[in-house]
Amino acid sequence: MISTKIFTRIAVCGMIVSALLLGGCGKKSEEKIAEETMENMLKVSTGKDVDVNIQGKDIKIEGQDSKAQISETSVWPPEMFEDVPKFTAGKIEHVTKTQEGSNQTFNIFFANIEGDALKNYLAALNEKGWQTQLMDMGKGGMISAQKDKLGMNFSFNTEDKKGILAVFSAQ
Numbered sequence: 001m002i003s004t005k006i007f008t009r010i011a012v013c014g015m016i017v018s019a020l021l022l023g024g025c026g027k028k029s030e031e032k033i034a035e036e037t038m039e040n041m042l043k044v045s046t047g048k049d050v051d052v053n054i055q056g057k058d059i060k061i062e063g064q065d066s067k068a069q070i071s072e073t074s075v076w077p078p079e080m081f082e083d084v085p086k087f088t089a090g091k092i093e094h095v096t097k098t099q100e101g102s103n104q105t106f107n108i109f110f111a112n113i114e115g116d117a118l119k120n121y122l123a124a125l126n127e128k129g130w131q132t133q134l135m136d137m138g139k140g141g142m143i144s145a146q147k148d149k150l151g152m153n154f155s156f157n158t159e160d161k162k163g164i165l166a167v168f169s170a171q
Contacts, residue, residue, distance in 0.1 A: 068098045077106055083147055084167055085124040087154075089117030105168040113161045118143060118154065125152075 038052040038061070050063040057072035074092045081104075090110035098105045118134075122143055125132050130145040130152070143154040149170050156163030 066098065066100045068096065070094065070096045077108070080106060081150055081167065081169065083128055083130075083150060084152070085121070085128055087117070087121050087165060089114045089120065090161070090163065103168070103170055105166065108165040108167075110156075110163045110165065111161065113156060113158075113163050118156055118163075121154070 034052075034054055036052075038050075038059075048063055050061055053060045053062075059068075059070040061068040071094065073095055075095075076086050076092065077095055077097060079097075080086075087108070087110070090113035092108055093111050094107075094109040096105075096107040118141070122132055122134055125143070125145050128147070130147040132143060132145040135142045135144070139159045140155070140157040142156070143152070145152040145154075150167065151170070152165070152167045154163060154165045
């Protein structure tokens with residue numbers, strides 16, 4: 001049986017694409033319809049009320065104990081944990097930020113990741129004291145890293161030069 005927390009994340013991910021498409025249209029009535037649809041779907045799936053706010057290509061979801069923000073942006077999140085080195089060898093396309101209680105998660109979606117960028121990022125993590133592991137899977141792979149109460153996974157595909165950096169805290 002899927003927990004409420006996992007089901008909520010699945011539901012939110014499923015709605016992100018449709019909301020971004022509607023949000024990209026820039027029409028206020030479409031944004032309002034998308035907000036109400038997402039609020040109702042989340043209420044049905046979790047039993048909890050949330051407030052959804054769509055402004056262009058930004059989506060904010062707030063509940064009693066949680067917050068999420070999905071942004072189409074090319075900017076590194078300014079509130080990223082200071083122990084996380086900035087990855088600059090790719091183009092940021094989207095950023096999602098979530099907070100449940102004191103736990104935070106950042107997901108940064110990259111395109112155009114250059115050559116040895118991931119090996120260089122692994123070295124930068126090691127320099128900052130992260131415990132790291134690189135799993136090479138031919139046309140892709142993953143970096144896993146941990147430092148104190150922070151964890152990280154960086155999945156990448158060398159063929160299409162895309163990757164997702166997920167950084168999370170467990171306080």
